[in-house]
Amino acid sequence: AKITFEDDVDDFLDDLLGDDTESDEEDEKEDEKDDDALQMNEISFGDEITFGDETPSPIKDKTPSPIQEQRVIADTKFADSSPQSGSELSEAEIDLTGLPLRGAKSIFMQNNTMKRGLMWRDPKLFIKQGKGRYSTACPSQYDKQPIVLTSKEKDYIDKKDASFGINSYDESITYGTGKDKFHYVCPRFWCLNDENGKQRSITLKEINEGKCGGWDALIPRKAKKIPPGGRIYEFTDQRFHRERYQMDDTDNILVYKPMYPGFQEKTKHPDNLCIPCCFGRPRGLSQKAIDKGWTVEEKDKKLYFKNKEGDIVNKNIVPRQLYDGTNNTDYMYKPTGSGKEGTGPTFERDEKGNIKLETIKGTPQLRELPAGSRMATIKDCNEDEDDGDDGDDDTGDNITLKMEEAPAWEVFPLKTGQLGYLPEAVQKFFQYNQRPVKGDSSLRLKINKPVFLRKGMERSKTQSFLSCIADIYNYYALSSEERNKTINLQHTTEESIRWIKDIILQHLQLDNFVTFQNGTLVDLFYKDNDMSFRDREVEIYQDDLLYIKLSETNPTYLLKIISALNNFKAYLSDDKVEINYEYIWDIICMPQTGKNNELGGIFSKGLNLLILKSPDDDITNKIEVICPTNFYGTGYFDNDREILILYTRDGYYEPIYKYTRVDEGNAYKINKLLFIPRIEAQAPQLAQMIKYVRTKLLEN
Structure with missing residues (x-):
């Protein structure tokens, strides 16, 4: 395996911080014009x-x-x-x-x-x-x-x-x-x-x-x-x-x-x-609206749209x-x-x-x-489906079953919410063989046998990394008892890319922004001649400790930080640019500190992030491990933090979770975050490889 490290960037923080408007009837008429x-x-x-x-x-x-x-x-x-x-x-x-x-x-x-x-x-x-x-x-x-x-x-x-x-x-x-x-x-x-x-x-x-x-x-x-x-x-x-x-x-x-x-x-x-x-x-x-609990009812050819609380709402706010x-x-x-x-x-x-x-x-x-x-x-x-005499003959793919029964094999990227076995390159990397035993062509999951699987994310060529983070955000805060509950699989991600962006944007302030990536985000996102602000653009930060300190001692540098932070927020809000781990690693991984948890990232105790990458245009089944270096404030793996494992190829990201099927239906127990002591007994090769990666990080 190849451990990939980002270039070091000089740290300059020491001196900075110190110690319904239209009616349904009108819409229907327009529709009938087109259709009829x-x-x-x-x-x-x-x-x-x-x-x-x-x-x-x-x-x-x-x-x-x-x-x-x-x-x-x-x-x-x-x-x-x-x-x-x-x-x-x-x-x-x-x-x-x-x-x-x-x-x-x-x-x-x-x-x-x-x-x-x-x-x-x-x-x-x-x-x-x-x-x-x-x-x-x-x-x-x-x-x-x-x-x-x-x-x-x-x-x-x-x-x-x-x-x-x-x-x-x-x-x-x-x-x-x-x-x-x-x-x-x-x-x-x-x-x-x-x-x-x-x-x-x-x-x-x-x-x-x-x-x-x-x-x-x-x-x-x-x-x-x-x-x-x-x-x-x-x-x-x-x-x-x-x-x-x-x-x-x-x-x-x-x-x-x-x-x-x-x-x-x-x-x-x-x-x-x-x-x-x-x-x-x-x-x-x-399906996007259905997965979020939206419904629609028809009465006398008039439609009533309801949110997940069952309230009738304006159709213009229905997710599309x-x-x-x-x-x-x-x-x-x-x-x-x-x-x-x-x-x-x-x-x-x-x-x-x-x-x-x-x-x-x-x-x-x-x-x-x-x-x-x-x-x-x-x-x-519309009539209920009736297979008649069609039967259930083989279509030529005799191991393809329903999504919840048989995870996909070597399909990438997966459909949203679909489960998939680990790519063979990842299996070899972890010495974790998932191929069916000889004579068994079924990919069906065995009852009460834990297995590591990929999960398909909200499909985005440039920002599926954020979908992975959104999918574990609410899970992170659950107690051990709540995490251990049996759930029915849904063919969706937990939350959306746009939703996790809002979480990150609400968390950003001057005091934590200057600490991320060892402070390099200020220089990376500051633009020359970008120092003119409306008063309200500055005043929203006036309660931040850094604002109070620099407004008197170095107001020019304060404006530079504000400019960089505003540009960073614009970058995060852009749905077209590529957003991966590069600029938000610390936002994901740093534990929260400060009197009101205002410093650090979006997860209270932080995370260890392990990214497995199949290099582009590589036919050798090589796996690269993307890990933090001095460019990031989090440094190497912390044994006290849980681990999120992601797999990436061609710009798409998918998380690797542990699934245990508990019955013949659609009921599962899911462990989205790993902790080395807990996985050593069930997947010793996986735990051993993670320890090996951590050792390599310490050596560097």
Whole structure:
């Protein structure tokens, strides 16, 4: 293992310190304008009408290349031959070239080759001609028609999404006119032949990493038939998905507004059946809001939003989710800004044409709140999931179980709240083998057997470190008895990044700021010619001891410290900059001192922080240990402090906790902070390695 130390910085502290405004009805009307404006089969100026012309690929200077000859035919074990699959052949055995993408015979409606699609699976519901025909109820020119799935197909997609850590669709509905009930989803991208020879929804991030053929396999937007090598279809249009109605269109691949499955009113079908379609508003709250205890109730198509206390509140304060790659979302942005590839966000590509996701700068789409009319039809139409004869056949991944039953293996980063085994490099580092014994392919946790696992944090490429700190903040203050209680797992973090920022900002004052990182933060965050303040910006610190001392003896230096502290607060408040341990190690680790605990960090007795890092672009399974040096005021490990272990790779951070599953359900005991004497008996190799790290620190 490699111990990594930061450069020393001179200490200069000795001389310094010495010894609801809009109504729901109006919002519903706006929503109905968008969702139902096209139900009369009318076409307005600015609408996109497809006549078969092809548009260039979103990848500049690239065209889809033929890859049929390179396509690997999946093993027969992946071929789904059950009648309920809707396909007599594996998708891998079908020549996709030339299959129609538009019209009643398209692969998404009623194609004899694919043997799947809306009209193929439920012809009574999806009418071709006459009154109530589906093309009128849910127009295809705007790609508002959903994908139909059996329970087995949906389960396969959900497992793929769980293993990758990003949702390829947001919601699903269930309905059927016969004994078989089908699921309907509204994804952005649809892979026609994945690595297992199956069809499934797929995310932009997966395509960007080469899944399903990568960007070269993306079918041009206005293609009427599948071109050679085309394997990925994008459900998009100019008016709704790209929000460019009666404006110049954009080729910016990041510009996209998602849609959600719902039902048209029964009156639109001659037999009063519920017609699935895709809409601009979802059926419910985001998982982010649900995890925080928010609920929404519908009565007479009017919505009532309630906080975790059960109080009805203004909808404008309901937490909403950004589609910016965090919290299991994909990357979807507003058509604002002057991107190189068209109106929308700016970003860079690597030499292979893939998007450098960390370079994206733009306005992410914000998940809409549910619509009252949509919730009313869902309540009336949506049916409980019924697997029918689908069974629970193997999908090719015979060790994948529910998240709470089987932690992920070698998945990074994890979904928010998901559990994962330690990376093999970390297992080797700690001499802590987690591989199943020979003959046992199950990753299921054993009852009453403690195991160290990673936990997925709030997804942020630049600030997930703060999410780790937020997740242990309330836990830190619990008594031993409270910590030992059995709890049910929630697929979420304890608190949010923004929440822990507020905790830190409230704790900062002049007296403790100058002590962090041995005082170097003052020079690091002070800017020349940044000494002009409004009176209130100075007066808020007038009760600090340092203010009282320096206001008379060295007012110029006092203003310098205030300037640096204000800039540091601005840095912490910025949601775009990278925030990791570098400038806040002491804020996390230093114990509190002073008459009112005004000095020190945010944890009363401090913490030992142990960060295990997999170096970027390293294939040797090497682990670096990031530890404090003289740059930090905390110094080496203190035996009296508890230890928080974090694992980091590619800028993402995840904590390592000890989990003990106590029954066959979802009940666990969780130990988030470690204490060497307590873990020596259960994981002696781990305790030994931590002691070794501490010894190396003392030597340096």
